[in-house]
Amino acid sequence: MKWLCLTLGGIAGTFARYVLAGLVYEITGTSFPYGTLIVNLTGCLIIGFLAALSEEKFLLGPNARFLLMVGFCGAFTTFSTFILETSHLIKDGENLRALWNVFSSIMIGFFIFRLGFFIGEVV
Numbered sequence: 001m002k003w004l005c006l007t008l009g010g011i012a013g014t015f016a017r018y019v020l021a022g023l024v025y026e027i028t029g030t031s032f033p034y035g036t037l038i039v040n041l042t043g044c045l046i047i048g049f050l051a052a053l054s055e056e057k058f059l060l061g062p063n064a065r066f067l068l069m070v071g072f073c074g075a076f077t078t079f080s081t082f083i084l085e086t087s088h089l090i091k092d093g094e095n096l097r098a099l100w101n102v103f104s105s106i107m108i109g110f111f112i113f114r115l116g117f118f119i120g121e122v123v
Contacts, residue, residue, distance in 0.1 A: 005063050009071015017076045043080030047073045051084055 021035030028034040050069050054060040073080050082105060089098035
């Protein structure tokens with residue numbers, strides 16, 4: 001059942017990302033990545049809401065979590081998961097680790113992206 005939930009959620013999240021980003025780009029144009037920004041912020045709102053239902057109110061069981069949080073949100077945007085995990089670190093009093101997660105994900109991730117791009121250019 002877990003795999004079915006992941007698959008269905010992933011399909012829905014992928015479709016939702018494509019549609020929402022496309023609609024935003026139709027409205028705003030492509031001079032700034034507003035489509036991705038809106039998808040990421042929407043994903044944060046959704047996963048925050050689902051986390052509260054799951055962790056505070058205990059209204060989501062394991063299959064619903066796989067469907068909605070892992071499947072849908074994971075395919076919709078991994079940024080929302082990044083924010084959720086960083087929030088958990090802060091909630092657990094791990095502020096330095098949270099800061100490291102933000103720094104390493106963004107700064108080192110950008111550097112590694114540029115490195116991969118460079119390798120792709122010279123190959």
